[in-house]
Amino acid sequence: MPAIVLIGAQWGDEGKGKATDLLGDQVQWVVRYQGGNNAGHTVVLPDGQNFALKLIPSGILTEGVTNVIGNGVVVDPGALLDELRGLEEKGVDTSRLLLSADAHLIMPYHIAIDKVTERYLGSRKIGTTGRGIGPCYQDKVARVGVRVQDLLDEKILRQKVESALEVKNQILVKVYNRKALDPAQVADEVLAQGEQFAKRIADTRLELNKALEAGETMLLEGSQGTLLDVDHGTYPFVTSSNPTSGGASAGSGIGPGRISAVLGILKAYTTRVGSGPFPTELTDEMGEHLRKVGGEVGVNTGRDRRTGWFDAVIARYATRVNGITDYFLTKLDVLSGLESVPICVGYEVDGFHTEDMPMTQTDVHHAVPVYEQLPGWWEDISECRRFEDLPKNAQAYVHRIEELSGAQVSAIGVGPGRDQTITRHDIIR
Ligand code: IMP
Numbered sequence: 001m002p003a004i005v006l007i008g009a010q011w012g013d014e015g016k017g018k019a020t021d022l023l024g025d026q027v028q029w030v031v032r033y034q035g036g037n038n039a040g041h042t043v044v045l046p047d048g049q050n051f052a053l054k055l056i057p058s059g060i061l062t063e064g065v066t067n068v069i070g071n072g073v074v075v076d077p078g079a080l081l082d083e084l085r086g087l088e089e090k091g092v093d094t095s096r097l098l099l100s101a102d103a104h105l106i107m108p109y110h111i112a113i114d115k116v117t118e119r120y121l122g123s124r125k126i127g128t129t130g131r132g133i134g135p136c137y138q139d140k141v142a143r144v145g146v147r148v149q150d151l152l153d154e155k156i157l158r159q160k161v162e163s164a165l166e167v168k169n170q171i172l173v174k175v176y177n178r179k180a181l182d183p184a185q186v187a188d189e190v191l192a193q194g195e196q197f198a199k200r201i202a203d204t205r206l207e208l209n210k211a212l213e214a215g216e217t218m219l220l221e222g223s224q225g226t227l228l229d230v231d232h233g234t235y236p237f238v239t240s241s242n243p244t245s246g247g248a249s250a251g252s253g254i255g256p257g258r259i260s261a262v263l264g265i266l267k268a269y270t271t272r273v274g275s276g277p278f279p280t281e282l283t284d285e286m287g288e289h290l291r292k293v294g295g296e297v298g299v300n301t302g303r304d305r306r307t308g309w310f311d312a313v314i315a316r317y318a319t320r321v322n323g324i325t326d327y328f329l330t331k332l333d334v335l336s337g338l339e340s341v342p343i344c345v346g347y348e349v350d351g352f353h354t355e356d357m358p359m360t361q362t363d364v365h366h367a368v369p370v371y372e373q374l375p376g377w378w379e380d381i382s383e384c385r386r387f388e389d390l391p392k393n394a395q396a397y398v399h400r401i402e403e404l405s406g407a408q409v410s411a412i413g414v415g416p417g418r419d420q421t422i423t424r425h426d427i428i429r
Contacts, residue, residue, distance in 0.1 A: 002260035003218045004428060005248045008225025009318035011272040012243075013298070013305060014265035015330035015413055017041025020058035020221050022411070022421060023263075026428050028216040029066050030059025031208065033251030034241035035223035036074040036106060036136070037083075038129040040299025044416045049090065052299050056083050057221055060092060066211075068204045071102035072241065072251020074136040075148060076111075077193035084197070099197060100204040101149035105190065107161070109168045109181055110135040116176040126237055127274025129301050137240035139164070148201055151194030154187075161187045205253030212258055217428060220248040220259075226318040227272075234364060237276025245322040263427055264324035264407065266315060268332045268397075271305040273298050279367040280308035280344045294334040295416075311344040311369065312404035317357040319406045326427050327405065329398060330413035332390075333420075338376035341397060344369040345404060374400060382415040387424050 004023070008014045020030060020041070037054040043061055044050050051061060055075065059065035069075060084094050110132030117135075118125045128134060139145040144164055150157040162183045169180040211218065222243040227233045229244045241247065249256045269290055272278045282290065287307045290296065296305035318324060335341055346355040347367035358364050377391035384390050390398075390412075398409050410425040 002428060003212065003220055003254055003258045005220045005222065005245045005259055005262045005322075007222040007243060007245055007262060007264055007318075007322050007324070009264040009266040009322070009324065009327070010225050010270055010311075010314055011227045011278075012223070012225040013040075013271055013273065013296075014225060014267045015328075016221065016223070016265045017043045017053060017058045018330065018413060018416070018418070018421075019263065019265050019328045019411070020219060022418065023219055023427065024059045024062030024065050026217065027059070027065065027219045029068060029208065029211055029218035030057040031068040031070050031218055031220045031252050032057050032073050032223065033070045033220050033248045034072040034243055035239060036131060036133050037076050037079040038131045038133045038239065038300065039223035040301075042299050042416075044418060051087070051090070054083055054300055055080055056087070056094075056097060059219065060087060060094060060097060063093070066096045066098065068208065068252070069097070069099045069103060070204055070252040071100040072247060073100070074104045074106050074133060074140070074241075075099065076106040076131065077190055077197070079106075079131075081193055081196055097200055098202040098204050098207065099148055099200045101147065101201050102205075103148045104136055104140045104145045105148060105150070106132040106136045107146060107164070107190065108186055109165060109172070110139070112172060112178065112181070113168065116172070116178060120176065125275060127276075134240040146190075151191065151198065152201065154191060157191060158183070158187045161190070208252055208254050212254060220252055222248065226321055227314065232321050234276045235361060237274065261325045261427060261429070262323050263410075264318055264322060264327045265330060266318070266327045266401070266405070267330050268310060268335055269294070270308045270311050270314070271296050273301070273303055273305050277361075277365045277367070278306055278308060279313075279347060279364070280311045280369045281306055282308045290334065294331055309342045309344055309369070309371070310401065312401070313344060313347060313355060313357055315401065315405035316355070324407045326410040326425065327401075327407050328411040328413065329401065329409045332394060332398070332412050333380070333382050333414045335376070335397070336381055336394075337378055340373045341376050342371040342373055343397075343400060343404070345372045346370040372400075382420060384414055385422060387412070387422055390422070
């Protein structure tokens with residue numbers, strides 16, 4: 001039975017939490033396969049309760065769904081416990097959360113190094129979330145990481161922390177002029193945290209494959225977005241993992257042939273947090289308007305998001321890189337009340353015209369958007385529940401996005417609420 005991948009088609013914050021929550025009714029499993037608590041998923045329930053999820057899959061809010069933090073995720077134990085506590089205080093049943101024994105742990109020294117590195121880089125900084133994500137993935141690849149399963153073997157965990165800190169302390173003290181961390185104290189803290197979620201540690205690769213063999217349906221929930229992918233994004237202004245659909249298999253342990261659909265989440269305009277190129281960015285009043293009406297402030301970091309017009313070059317790129325079969329177009333309501341709505345259909349780069357993502361990062365930095373103007377609409381569309389109910393110009397905007405991106409728009413978000421969605425085609429088929 002199918003595994004569906006859900007992936008951000010732009011720079012993250014496209015509204016993935018809402019899409020996961022929506023599909024949660026039709027799936028038995030929701031799986032995170034990369035990233036960590038750098039993500040921020042806002043979900044609004046029918047009773048108006050607002051949840052900001054960072055590490056835990058959005059399916060935790062749907063009864064009967066088993067949630068998995070897969071092997072490709074990096075886990076900050078303190079952040080995990082805080083999030084569990086927050087959910088439990090709101091009456092959410094968190095018993096259906098499993099944690100891969102192979103996931104890597106974000107250690108206190110990863111967070112310290114993330115922060116000091118950014119400070120050191122100054123104007124060249126990535127604009128990371130400061131959660132230790134990059135340094136943790138660095139250790140994973142360097143084969144000196146600490147994994148969730150190490151929490152079950154105190155001796156091994158202490159050894160690993162000690163040898164990691166032999167090097168990290170040199171960096172913290174000699175390069176960045178910070179205080180050294182005490183290995184025993186770090187290990188004590190992490191072991192005490194681990195005890196509190198030990199019962200959730202599982203061979204999630206086995207559990208997921210057994211579930212697929214039993215005919216169950218699962219959603220593999222990507223964090224961040226296509227252009228923040230370490231391979232396919234706007235490097236070096238990216239995160240340190242693979243949010244694109246290819247990462248879903250590696251980060252969960254299921255075969256790629258199990259994936260039957262890839263749902264891209266696409267905001268009706270564009271936003272980005274942190275540094276890096278953004279061809280359609282608006283730094284004028286219109287950018288401020290989109291930020292205000294769209295509530296474009298980071299869920300996780302509280303930073304203002306940069307805003308800009310819809311970029312079809314990015315959408316077409318995302319369709320190809322991820323093999324997107326369907327789009328969920330979010331926040332269409334934010335564009336109501338504009339005289340005309342521009343769509344970027346290509347770039348001019350040093351005198352050349354292209355409709356595809358430039359090969360080099362230098363060209364992406366130099367790309368000047370070429371716009372097509374579409375007529376706007378004035379009506380409030382937040383109560384529309386069928387495509388035919390949308391104003392003709394809003395329908396035309398959606399049709400044009402389908403043409404330019406090369407994939408069908410199967411769902412449209414017209415407001416933050418769970419019910420404020422127009423469904424055009426079944427995604428799970
Ligand atoms: P890191 O993932 O904390 O290392 O940050 C790397 C880049 O990814 C920075 O530009 C962050 O702002 C961005 N980023 C990380 N997570 C998210 C997210 O969930 N939404 C949007 N941007 C993100």
